[in-house]
Amino acid sequence: MAEDKFPGWHGTTILAVRRGGEVVVAGDGQVSLGQTVIKGSARKVRRLSPGGRDVVVGFAGSTADAFTLLERLEKKLEAQPGQLARGCVELAKDWRMDKYLRNLEAMLIVTDGTELFVITGAGDVLEPENDIAAIGSGGNFALAAARGLMETGLDAEAIARKAMAIAADICVYTNGRLTVERISA
Template sequence: MADSDFPGWHGTTILAVKRGGEVVVAGDGQVSLGQTVIKGTARKVRRLSPGGNEVVCGFAGSTADAFTLLERLEAKLEATPGQLQRAAVELAKDWRTDKYLQKLEAMLIVTDGAQIYVITGAGDVLEPEHDVAAIGSGGNYALAAARGLLETDLDAEAIARQAMAIAADICVYTNGKLTVEKISA
């Protein structure tokens, strides 16, 4: 059977919002295979503490691929303590050039509370312009909602929760069972 004969895995929305000296990363819990919800309580946001430096990561895509990337990121962070940008760039370079890593299908949002980066397999390390970043099948919905909510007086967590609720109402691959992690600079 060809890969095209299998239904695609869908079901991740990850959102990071920076406001008031903290960053909140929220991820929904739904994993779908085609039109079927396989799991509704997956945990796609994790706190890492390599070398005592806290980093929060959210991932979209293949779970095994994402965990491979998280392990690599932890190693990069241990080699460059307190330098999230450098670790992210090193991971993106490896991901882009290593034949094994090139096949990985995932994206990451990472933050140390001061900076937010989206890391992709195309070698991108992107820092959002408006203190909001989102990935996954419902990412654009959550991003648009969060950008609009930045015009309010809500704190980062309230913005993230409301934006994720809006995304869950629109995207069939996103649910309202959230994992939320908060980190300060």
């Protein structure tokens, strides 16, 4: 994200953990402008139901931009029910090529409980390794913590919650007010 376009917005950590036939997506609630917390209870993890099939999406970046992308993704998935990968690729193509969309500043984690993707405005649709995906200001902290916790016997939600707590202790743009969504394969 180009820092010159952004007015100093920070404040998201989104983490997805796949384990035991389910995926848990957790997001913190903090939104900051510069060094000021302007909201502590934002909901950055959403459940969509395009075509009657649940999909969980977590977003980092500009909220308005993310909502625009969520609406686009939902339309793609309604047009291609049950084809999450294809819908994500179509969204990424539009995002990269469309004159309006290419200026959107956000990232998405998307899952239907079986597949798990990170989508970026650079045209990337990435399937993360190690059954963990993380984005946002504290994403690398949460990712590292979750990777270490995958070696324990904890379930996906416990790993996500502990990793998010670790990220919140390290990243000043992340808080402990979580939104957590579970989805099974």
